[in-house]
Amino acid sequence: MTAPLRKLLIVEDDPGLQRQLRWAYDGYDIHVASDREQAIAVLRAEEPDVVTLDLGLPPDPDGTSEGFAALEAILALKPHTKVVVASGHAALESPRSAIAAGAWDFYQKPIDIDELGLIVARAFHVHALEAENRRLAEQAQTHSQSQLGGLITASPEMLKVMRTIERVAAADVSVMLLGASGTGKELLARALHDASPRANRAFVAINCAAIPETLLESELFGHEKGAFTGAIRTTLGKIEQAAGGTLFLDEIGDVPLALQVKLLRFLQERVIERIGGRQQIAVDTRIVTATHQDIDAMIGDGRFRDDLYYRLAEIVVRIPSLAERPGDPGLLARHFLHRFAALNPAVVSLAPDAVAAIEAWRWPGNVRELENRMKRAIIMADGKAITAADLDLDAATDALPINLRAVREAADRKVIRQALARTDGNISSSARLLGISRPTLYDLMKSYDLQP
Numbered sequence: 440m441t442a443p444l445r446k447l448l449i450v451e452d453d454p455g456l457q458r459q460l461r462w463a464y465d466g467y468d469i470h471v472a473s474d475r476e477q478a479i480a481v482l483r484a485e486e487p488d489v490v491t492l493d494l495g496l497p498p499d500p501d502g503t504s505e506g507f508a509a510l511e512a513i514l515a516l517k518p519h520t521k522v523v524v525a526s527g528h529a530a531l532e533s534p535r536s537a538i539a540a541g542a543w544d545f546y547q548k549p550i551d552i553d554e555l556g557l558i559v560a561r562a563f564h565v566h567a568l569e570a571e572n573r574r575l576a577e578q579a580q581t582h583s584q585s586q587l588g589g590l591i592t593a594s595p596e597m598l599k600v601m602r603t604i605e606r607v608a609a610a611d612v613s614v615m616l617l618g619a620s621g622t623g624k625e626l627l628a629r630a631l632h633d634a635s636p637r638a639n640r641a642f643v644a645i646n647c648a649a650i651p652e653t654l655l656e657s658e659l660f661g662h663e664k665g666a667f668t669g670a671i672r673t674t675l676g677k678i679e680q681a682a683g684g685t686l687f688l689d690e691i692g693d694v695p696l697a698l699q700v701k702l703l704r705f706l707q708e709r710v711i712e713r714i715g716g717r718q719q720i721a722v723d724t725r726i727v728t729a730t731h732q733d734i735d736a737m738i739g740d741g742r743f744r745d746d747l748y749y750r751l752a753e754i755v756v757r758i759p760s761l762a763e764r765p766g767d768p769g770l771l772a773r774h775f776l777h778r779f780a781a782l783n784p785a786v787v788s789l790a791p792d793a794v795a796a797i798e799a800w801r802w803p804g805n806v807r808e809l810e811n812r813m814k815r816a817i818i819m820a821d822g823k824a825i826t827a828a829d830l831d832l833d834a835a836t837d838a839l840p841i842n843l844r845a846v847r848e849a850a851d852r853k854v855i856r857q858a859l860a861r862t863d864g865n866i867s868s869s870a871r872l873l874g875i876s877r878p879t880l881y882d883l884m885k886s887y888d889l890q891p
């Protein structure tokens with residue numbers, strides 16, 4: 440069986456040239472269109488990989504407006520198409536603008552059949568390579584996705600975390616996930632639930648830091664009708680809502696001490712009492728917790744009960760920050776490019792400066808920051824490729840700062856942030872590292888609005 444011929448669309452309004460081109464090349468399935476409308480109809484019906492496009496099309500055969508409109512329409516419909524533009528105008532401006540608008544290559548009329556043949560052959564070759572690349576990237580993605588709940592990673596540290604999660608999922612042990620904000624703790628908790636025998640029951644997540652202390656007890660344990668003003672009906676708490684399944688308590692370090700006692704009782708006896716209720720209700724809920732705080736230090740100074748900690752943390756899983764996962768920022772950026780493609784279908788790739796900036800950035804907000812920057816960049820991007828500027832990661836590189844004061848301030852900010860990060864926000868140690876006094880550091884932080 441022979442492979443189907445590759446499809447080439449020739450957009451040309453001159454019937455003589457049309458004929459000449461139609462017969463010039465062997466080995467392609469050639470389609471011809473005389474204007475933009477026909478070209479788009481063929482594009483929709485045949486999906487050619489390569490298009491040669493005369494920029495001078497009717498109703499503007501002596502200008503280029505119609506050709507550019509066709510180029511834009513082709514790339515909007517099928518961004519991966521390789522468009523080779525032809526310009527009869529000696530002026531170099533139009534081919535250059537066409538390349539800027541996303542054309543792949545150009546040639547000057549009058550046509551040299553051999554030269555154009557080479558350009559077209561190369562366009563098919565590159566198109567095939569790119570398609571293969573995309574296929575492999577997608578395959579790699581679905582491969583890593585299938586490992587555990589949509590988590591994308593290629594870093595050995597993170598793969599180890601995922602193996603641990605897979606292993607502990609089956610055992611009914613309590614798991615505490617430790618990691619900075621945005622490292623994927625909730626995603627991992629959900630993956631743990633999905634890999635556990637409880638997968639077909641509820642997964643309920645609650646962020647303990649986001650709920651006022653006064654409401655947290657009722658959120659977790661529920662309340663009876665009339666238990667307090669405003670309790671107009673009996674309401675189940677999250678522990679009961681997750682019965683048979685898993686309750687994910689994010690930011691467990693923010694649970695106040697009084698409530699820690701109640702939680703401990705639930706873990707010991709596996710019964711709860713709704714607020715205002717007298718009945719003890721047995722509930723089988725698996726608890727998975729997470730925090731970005733230093734829980735050992737909290738136990739040390741009495742802010743977290745150690746007996747509760749030992750109940751909650753039979754297995755402790757430390758999640759590396761994104762900066763500790765070399766290669767992952769680029770991999771995740773491509774994943775998000777794919778995932779948010781619908782926001783702006785014209786954007787199909789990352790420009791080399793974006794790839795470099797993504798790998799170099801420290802990602803203090805981890806995967807969530809990367810996800811947000813990619814989403815914004817995809818929406819804002821003008822061209823087919825996302826640039827470092829679209830990601831807002833080019834600040835320090837090219838633009839000349841407004842004045843020397845701005846440069847000094849930027850340098851101060853950077854080094855103060857580094858010192859604070861290195862000392863975990865300790866002002867005295869940071870001041871020592873920077874060789875300045877504590878009051879001076881305070882003053883600088885105040886004037887630059889920096890938090891420890």
Ligand SMILES: Nc1ncnc2c1ncn2[C@@H]1O[C@H](COP(=O)(O)OP(=O)(O)OP(=O)(O)O)[C@@H](O)[C@H]1O
Nearest residue numbers: 589590591619620621622623624625626806807810
């Ligand atoms: N390895 C990953 N692959 C794909 N997406 C990820 C990965 N890690 C995190 N994400 C995505 O990043 C975002 C932040 O992840 P998540 O909410 O799980 O972080 P978190 O550690 O729980 O954050 P926080 O502590 O601030 O609540 C989510 O949209 C999540 O889907």
